[in-house]
Amino acid sequence: MRSFDTDGGTDHANDFGGSPSRYLTEMARSLRHYLSYQALMGLEWLPRQPTSSEERLPETLDLIRADLEDCKRCRLHSNRTHIVFGDGSPSARLVLVGEGPGHEEDLQGRPFVGAAGKLLDRIIAAVGLRRDEVYICNVLKCRPPGNRNPQPDEIDRCGPFLRSQLRAIRPQAILALGSFAAQFLLSSQQPISRLRNRVHQFDGIAVVPTYHPAYLLRNPLQKRRVWEDLQLLLSLVRGKEVATR
Numbered sequence: 306m307r308s309f310d311t312d313g314g315t316d317h318a319n320d321f322g323g324s325p326s327r328y329l330t331e332m333a334r335s336l337r338h339y340l341s342y343q344a345l346m347g348l349e350w351l352p353r354q355p356t357s358s359e360e361r362l363p364e365t366l367d368l369i370r371a372d373l374e375d376c377k378r379c380r381l382h383s384n385r386t387h388i389v390f391g392d393g394s395p396s397a398r399l400v401l402v403g404e405g406p407g408h409e410e411d412l413q414g415r416p417f418v419g420a421a422g423k424l425l426d427r428i429i430a431a432v433g434l435r436r437d438e439v440y441i442c443n444v445l446k447c448r449p450p451g452n453r454n455p456q457p458d459e460i461d462r463c464g465p466f467l468r469s470q471l472r473a474i475r476p477q478a479i480l481a482l483g484s485f486a487a488q489f490l491l492s493s494q495q496p497i498s499r500l501r502n503r504v505h506q507f508d509g510i511a512v513v514p515t516y517h518p519a520y521l522l523r524n525p526l527q528k529r530r531v532w533e534d535l536q537l538l539l540s541l542v543r544g545k546e547v548a549t550r
């Protein structure tokens with residue numbers, strides 16, 4: 306007599322004397338051992354599979370951009386020249402997230418142009434990729450006046466679009482550039498100096514925080530620390546074992 310009807314379960318249950326409860330107990334024990342082993346190897350989290358509702362409602366970058374329209378959801382719309390939505394490959398393995406557009410970005414409608422953009426290109430090359438192989442975007446899509454820090458209500462209004470972009474692309478890794486990007490993605494208040502040099506996660510995607518290129522231009526001695534962070538990133542985009550501290 307068959308013990309239960311689920312596909313494949315019957316044969317396995319028979320391996321345990323036809324007892325579903327013994328079979329499930331053994332499965333739970335094996336899973337516990339597997340997770341303990343992975344924790345010993347330094348794994349702190351497991352990638353989350355998309356839920357069935359996410360699979361039914363695919364979002365694309367074009368749909369997200371269309372939803373943004375001529376956005377006036379926060380005060381930053383009043384001084385902008387262009388919305389800076391994002392730039393790069395919609396199937397990128399790596400997404401770089403900054404804080405918000407600066408003067409040049411606002412004029413051109415593209416993220417990370419100018420001196421900070423050139424430095425970012427070198428960071429991208431250091432992980433063996435080209436700019437057109439990654440995707441670059443910001444937490445805010447409009448420039449804060451005078452390049453001031455983003456305000457919490459502006460991040461609340463604009464942040465959901467970044468979340469949607471990341472869920473549409475689902476890269477292997479995210480490089481969070483500077484405190485605001487890292488704090489937003491990790492729901493943390495810790496400074497970038499405490500968040501960097503570790504692999505975190507956003508929605509099942511690995512996140513490596515590091516210093517913002519504009520900060521590096523003012524503090525070139527910190528480039529050594531960014532190089533350390535890029536070594537972590539390399540292990541992720543090349544598919545090697547995740548390195549955690």
Ligand code: SF4
Binds near residue numbers: 388
């Ligand atoms: S910063 Fe974001 S939320 Fe605010 S107006 Fe621009 S696109 Fe809209």
